[in-house]
Amino acid sequence: MMNQPGKSQDIEVRPGTFVTGKWYNRSYRIVKKLGAGACGTVYLAEEGRKHVAIKFSLNSSSITTEVNVLKTFQKVQGKTLGPSLLDVDDWVQPNGNKISFYVMEYLRGKELTTFINEHGHEWLGILVVQLLSDLEQLHHTGWVFGDLKTENLIVTYPPAKLRWIDVGGTTQQGRAIKEYTEFYDRGYWGMGSRKAEANYDLFALAMVMLHLYHPNRFEKGTNPEKTLLSKLQQTNELRPYQSVIQKALYGDYTTSEQMKIDMQHILMKSTHTTTNYSTPSRTNKRKHQVKKTVKSSPPVRQSKYLWEGMGIVVVVCMFYVVYILLQWI
Amino acid sequence: MKKGMLKQILLITDGCSNQGEDPSAVATLAHQQGITINVIGVLENDQSEQPEGLEEVEEVAMSGGGVSQIVYAKSLSQTVQMVTRQAMTQTLQGVVNQELQQILGPNQSIEELPPEKRGEVMEVVEDLGETCDLEVLVLVDTSASMHNKLPTVQDSLYDLSLSLNARMGNNRFSIYSFPGKRKDIDKIMDWTPKLDSISSVFPKLTSGGITPTGPALRAAIQQFEKKRNLRSLMTRDESAREEPGY
Numbered sequence: 001m002m003n004q005p006g007k008s009q010d011i012e013v014r015p016g017t018f019v020t021g022k023w024y025n026r027s028y029r030i031v032k033k034l035g036a037g038a039c040g041t042v043y044l045a046e047e048g049r050k051h052v053a054i055k056f057s058l059n060s061s062s063i064t065t066e067v068n069v070l071k072t073f074q075k076v077q078g079k080t081l082g083p084s085l086l087d088v089d090d091w092v093q094p095n096g097n098k099i100s101f102y103v104m105e106y107l108r109g110k111e112l113t114t115f116i117n118e119h120g121h122e123w124l125g126i127l128v129v130q131l132l133s134d135l136e137q138l139h140h141t142g143w144v145f146g147d148l149k150t151e152n153l154i155v156t157y158p159p160a161k162l163r164w165i166d167v168g169g170t171t172q173q174g175r176a177i178k179e180y181t182e183f184y185d186r187g188y189w190g191m192g193s194r195k196a197e198a199n200y201d202l203f204a205l206a207m208v209m210l211h212l213y214h215p216n217r218f219e220k221g222t223n224p225e226k227t228l229l230s231k232l233q234q235t236n237e238l239r240p241y242q243s244v245i246q247k248a249l250y251g252d253y254t255t256s257e258q259m260k261i262d263m264q265h266i267l268m269k270s271t272h273t274t275t276n277y278s279t280p281s282r283t284n285k286r287k288h289q290v291k292k293t294v295k296s297s298p299p300v301r302q303s304k305y306l307w308e309g310m311g312i313v314v315v316v317c318m319f320y321v322v323y324i325l326l327q328w329i
Numbered sequence: 330m331k332k333g334m335l336k337q338i339l340l341i342t343d344g345c346s347n348q349g350e351d352p353s354a355v356a357t358l359a360h361q362q363g364i365t366i367n368v369i370g371v372l373e374n375d376q377s378e379q380p381e382g383l384e385e386v387e388e389v390a391m392s393g394g395g396v397s398q399i400v401y402a403k404s405l406s407q408t409v410q411m412v413t414r415q416a417m418t419q420t421l422q423g424v425v426n427q428e429l430q431q432i433l434g435p436n437q438s439i440e441e442l443p444p445e446k447r448g449e450v451m452e453v454v455e456d457l458g459e460t461c462d463l464e465v466l467v468l469v470d471t472s473a474s475m476h477n478k479l480p481t482v483q484d485s486l487y488d489l490s491l492s493l494n495a496r497m498g499n500n501r502f503s504i505y506s507f508p509g510k511r512k513d514i515d516k517i518m519d520w521t522p523k524l525d526s527i528s529s530v531f532p533k534l535t536s537g538g539i540t541p542t543g544p545a546l547r548a549a550i551q552q553f554e555k556k557r558n559l560r561s562l563m564t565r566d567e568s569a570r571e572e573p574g575y
């Protein structure tokens with residue numbers, strides 16, 4: 001994902017190759033390449049009959065750092081955070097080259113974008129709430145995910161569960177974010193620092209939601225803040241979540257819990273005042289369409305007017321008192 | 330309270346040196362004095378092939394114990410901060426490796442340790458990288474061909490300070506350009522903890538085709554020494570100024 005025209009960290013291993021660890025002698029048969037990132041290449045492999053994912057890197061220190069992160073994840077209760085770590089070792093190639101690798105659980109799933117497009121837009125809110133619970137748990141242990149982006153999220157189904165797959169950017173709170181992608185980085189948008197804080201992840205999550213509907217991303221332009229806001233307002237599919245996303249972009253949520261509560265609130269409400277923003281083809285397929293009702297909005301508006309009116313009365317009264325006092329003096 | 334201090338020179342250029350001494354030799358000298366040299370070669374966005382002479386970029390960085398990268402102007406920001414961080418880790422690993430060799434004997438390095446031990450050592454390296462103080466002297470090639478890349482360089486330096494100031498350790502940056510009007514290098518910005526005031530400093534440009542990278546590097550090394558001398562003269566003043574400016 002990162003731009004490195006100069007050097008390629010890509011490691012080619014032919015399918016069928018057996019990779020055996022130098023220290024622990026566990027052996028894996030390579031099946032196919034799954035992807036290549038900034039500091040390594042991930043392959044699907046088999047150990048016996050079990051599918052696993054192996055990440056290779058020429059840079060043994062980046063493997064070691066990621067393994068450290070995966071290990072801390074495993075100490076967290078529930079351990080649904082990220083894939084679980086199975087093995088760490090070095091592979092000495094026949095030509096003498098040494099490549100470090102680690103083996104993790106293979107998560108079979110769809111990319112977030114694909115999943116939403118296939119299963120419907122109503123899933124977005126649900127999955128985001130799920131992710132927010134996971135982030136909450138992660139933040140409680142003193143870590144920040146860092147490189148949160150659409151490509152790092154996959155959905156395993158059924159039951160639908162959003163999982164993150166690349167932990168390379170995970171950083172201890174209060175430190176400088178280890179790895180990031182510009183589009184999802186609040187520093188790049190001039191919306192905050194690159195310190196690992198809970199709201200760094202929440203900004204990235206808001207960008208993930210925007211990215212779903214702007215798959216080609218967009219440039220920051222001369223006024224990044226304005227660009228973000230106008231893109232958000234232009235995106236009809238995100239209208240129900242607009243206020244939440246905006247708060248996340250501005251870093252107004254200091255914990256994932258706050259954002260989760262607001263999201264849940266919107267999700268619960270949307271079953272009554274149905275805002276069916278899914279694509280037409282999708283809407284036709286779904287049988288349980290909820291009828292549009294507008295009845296819940298008038299009371300809200302009424303109470304708003306009530307407050308406004310009371311405010312005006314109070315202000316006028318205050319001025320009147322001042323006026324009387326001045327007259328009296 | 331005395332923590333380690335890392336010194337780096339970040340050279341941003343788009344071509345090969347054509348005047349004065351061999352930059353690799355100067356880089357070697359710098360490395361011996363504990364200064365790491367990183368080099369970034371910048372390509373025009375529409376340049377499809379690597380122009381001649383840019384191999385020098387890798388040579389100089391290798392001699393200077395640093396990291397090199399050749400990039401398109403548009404991806405400069407992310408590269409600048411990545412190269413700086415990578416070089417820090419590399420230097421710190423070097424230091425830790427030396428210590429390991431003293432304790433465990435020669436031929437012991439982090440890579441030779443079993444994975445678990447390696448993990449513990451890496452944690453130490455990371456802690457150091459987060460907390461150590463850092464001084465970066467940015468040396469920008471401002472010869473004619475760099476002209477339209479300078480705004481991007483400026484953005485990327487601002488971005489660099491954003492990344493590094495998120496660390497716990499203190500940072501100090503200074504910017505020099507070469508070739509200078511009369512000297513080998515010209516000072517654009519003196520040592521400062523933050524680079525957000527650089528927007529107005531870059532218009533000074535020299536034209537002409539000469540790229541005296543070697544002499545410029547030598548002059549840059551001297552800036553570190555000059556500062557050290559000054560510092561020993563007025564230690565008090567310095568420590569007051571060294572407060573990070575968040």
